[in-house]
Amino acid sequence: MKTMRQTAWKFLFSLCVLGAAGCSIEPWVQPYERAHLADPIMSFERDPIAGSYRHHVYQTREAARGAEGGGGGGCGCN
Amino acid sequence: MAPRAAVEGVVAVTRDSMPSRPISQQLVLGLALLLLLSYSLGLHATVLPDDRADVMYHRYDGGGVEVDGPSILVRKSFGGNISLNANYYVDSISSASVDVVSTASPYTEERTETSLAMDYLHNKTLMSLAVTRSDESDYQAETGSFSVSHDMFGDLTTVSLGYAVGNDDISRNGDSEFGESIKRQNYRIGVSQILTKESILDIDFETITDEGFLSNPYRSYRFLDPLSANGYGFLPERYPQTRTSNAFAMRLKYYLPYRAAISGEYRYFNDTWGIDAHNLEFGYTHPLPEDWVVDLRYRYYTQTAADFYSDLFSRQNEQNFLARDKELSTFQSHTLGLMVSYAFKPAGWQFIDNGSLNLSVDLIRFNYDDFRDISDGGVAGEEPFYSFTANVIKAFVSVWY
Numbered sequence: 345m346k347t348m349r350q351t352a353w354k355f356l357f358s359l360c361v362l363g364a365a366g367c368s369i370e371p372w373v374q375p376y377e378r379a380h381l382a383d384p385i386m387s388f389e390r391d392p393i394a395g396s397y398r399h400h401v402y403q404t405r406e407a408a409r410g411a412e413g414g415g416g417g418g419c420g421c422n
Numbered sequence: 423m424a425p426r427a428a429v430e431g432v433v434a435v436t437r438d439s440m441p442s443r444p445i446s447q448q449l450v451l452g453l454a455l456l457l458l459l460s461y462s463l464g465l466h467a468t469v470l471p472d473d474r475a476d477v478m479y480h481r482y483d484g485g486g487v488e489v490d491g492p493s494i495l496v497r498k499s500f501g502g503n504i505s506l507n508a509n510y511y512v513d514s515i516s517s518a519s520v521d522v523v524s525t526a527s528p529y530t531e532e533r534t535e536t537s538l539a540m541d542y543l544h545n546k547t548l549m550s551l552a553v554t555r556s557d558e559s560d561y562q563a564e565t566g567s568f569s570v571s572h573d574m575f576g577d578l579t580t581v582s583l584g585y586a587v588g589n590d591d592i593s594r595n596g597d598s599e600f601g602e603s604i605k606r607q608n609y610r611i612g613v614s615q616i617l618t619k620e621s622i623l624d625i626d627f628e629t630i631t632d633e634g635f636l637s638n639p640y641r642s643y644r645f646l647d648p649l650s651a652n653g654y655g656f657l658p659e660r661y662p663q664t665r666t667s668n669a670f671a672m673r674l675k676y677y678l679p680y681r682a683a684i685s686g687e688y689r690y691f692n693d694t695w696g697i698d699a700h701n702l703e704f705g706y707t708h709p710l711p712e713d714w715v716v717d718l719r720y721r722y723y724t725q726t727a728a729d730f731y732s733d734l735f736s737r738q739n740e741q742n743f744l745a746r747d748k749e750l751s752t753f754q755s756h757t758l759g760l761m762v763s764y765a766f767k768p769a770g771w772q773f774i775d776n777g778s779l780n781l782s783v784d785l786i787r788f789n790y791d792d793f794r795d796i797s798d799g800g801v802a803g804e805e806p807f808y809s810f811t812a813n814v815i816k817a818f819v820s821v822w823y
Contacts, residue, residue: 371576377619380677385707385715388624388673388685393476393495393509394761394782394816401482401814405788407725407749408691408699410608410628410669 388413470505470543473498476820484786484812486518486528493818505541510534520808521748524796525642525656533558547572554588560639563590569610577616584610584628594639602635620677628669637661643744645735646802653802657738659745661730667693683707696729697750713765717782721757733794734803748808752791759784761816768821777821784814 373381380386389395399412474497481490491512499505511534518528539552549570556563565588573580586608594600610628617623642656671689678684684706691699705719728750730743761782768774787809794805 371578373578373616373619375577378616380620381616381622383677383681383683385681385683385709386622386675386677388675391476391780391818391820393478393493393818393820394780396509397478397480397493397816398784398814401784401786402723405749406699406723406755407693407695407697407728408669408689408701408723409667410630410691411610411626411671411689413612413624413626413671413673 470499470503470541470548471497471507472822473505474820474822476818478816478818480817481815482812483814485520485788485810486523487812488516489513491532503543505543507539507541509537509539511536520795520797520810521641526640531558533561560593560595561590564588565606567608571612579616580614582610582612582614584608584612590634592635592639597639600639602639604632604634604636606630606632622675624671624673624675626669626671626673630667630669632665633663636663636665637745638747641745641747643735643746644733644796645738645740647738652799654734655738657744659747660743661745662695662743665694667691667697681709691725695750697725697727699723699725715763715765717759717761717763719757719759721759722754723757724754725752727752727792731792733792746793748790748793751793753793754789754791756787757784773823775822777819780816780818780820782814782816786812786814788812 384390403409474495476493476495478493478495479490480493482488491514493509493511495507495509497505497507513533513535515531515533516528517531522528533556535554535556537552537554539550542549542551547570550568552565552567554563554565554567565586567584567586569582569584571580571582586606588606590604590606592600592602592604608628608630610626612624612626615623615625637659639658641659643659644654644656646653647655669689669691671687673685673687675683675685685704687701687703687705689699689701691697691701701721701723703719703721705717707715707717709715728745730741731745731747731750732740733746733751735741735744759782761780763778763780765776765778767776788811790808793808794803795808796805798805800806
């Protein structure tokens with residue numbers, strides 16, 4: 345558990361450094377070039393109510409769990 | 423109440439806890455840390471989720487198990503920086519699965535789940551807090567979670583962190599002496615990266631730790647018993663008291679030269695019970711004229727068995743931990759999914775901007791490599807391997823306002 349906490353703090357510190365550095369990066373895809381990305385068909389999970397049920401069906405019948413994407417921190421819905 | 427067998431219908435994913443502090447206190451501490459983080463970074467971030475309401479009927483039918491019920495999700499934002507959402511979900515379960523008919527009686531059960539969540543947009547950083555409660559006659563679960571996400575590198579990269587903590591209380595119908603619990607914690611890190619004008623990549627990593635009574639109180643393992651007429655006997659399963667799992671997933675979405683999208687996903691999973699799993703998924707989204715959208719997907723899943731799994735142990739108490747839960751066996755599943763959506767703009771309903779009608783059908787085929795179907799008898803250890811097909815239906819209406 346101690347190792348996990350140390351890793352988490354290292355990650356947060358790295359995030360701060362990256363965040364500060366990120367302020368000066370020139371984006372290679374400009375905001376006005378993101379029309380296709382903003383199209384709803386490009387969403388990884390267009391309908392949250394259907395997505396969480398789909399994960400629930402698999403979690404109940406398979407041993408694998410986690411990293412399902414969307415949301416965050418778990419849905420409490422096995 | 424007849425005994426129940428499976429994890430089917432049993433709730434619980436994201437629960438566990440820190441040993442010393444109650445959930446609410448941990449969430450407040452976490453939120454304080456995240457607020458501090460967001461102030462210090464001055465980040466650009468995502469926007470609040472859309473105001474929308476969804477009403478869904480869901481149905482699962484396969485392997486002698488039928489589960490159906492409603493789910494209602496409502497989201498509403500207030501003051502430009504807070505969004506609240508509430509979800510009410512019901513599973514009505516009727517189970518005569520292959521495990522149940524072998525060792526117990528068919529049962530019916532109902533599970534209700536309610537959750538409340540709040541998203542808070544501060545200085546373009548999105549923070550989310552959620553509380554979920556799930557109730558069954560023999561299983562109660564509470565989960566609290568928080569997450570934070572923000573954009574960086576010219577809004578090309580979104581980083582998210584998530585944490586959840588939960589407690590499950592487990593009882594056994596017909597046995598007032600029985601009372602156990604599970605504590606669970608989830609840690610999640612995710613990165614979403616815009617690669618080009620047409621493609622986006624998601625990477626997620628999640629670790630989950632469980633501690634407590636992880637067996638199913640109704641399930642049994644099978645062992646060779648020469649004194650029995652059919653050659654085998656059953657005794658209650660014994661699982662380890664702890665489990666830690668890791669999952670790593672990558673998802674890619676690409677916008678085609680015409681208005682359509684393809685997606686790919688790969689996930690690797692392992693845990694301290696010796697299970698390795700992979701799943702691979704491909705999807706295709708195709709809008710049609712007149713506001714129709716069609717989604718097609720195929721998913722392949724494979725896993726190895728837990729170290730302490732066996733369909734048939736050679737004797738009673740052959741080892742410390744013993745399981746014959748088919749979800750812990752070696753198996754593969756294939757899913758074929760089709761979803762059709764129709765977008766509409768209701769005339770005369772001024773408070774609704776637009777809506778959609780959606781119908782989704784999934785066919786899932788499960789093929790087990792070391793779990794045998796003993797329902798038709800046969801020589802112990804030589805029965806045919808089990809397999810079944812399930813169909814999953816989701817019908818829902820969504821409105822945006």
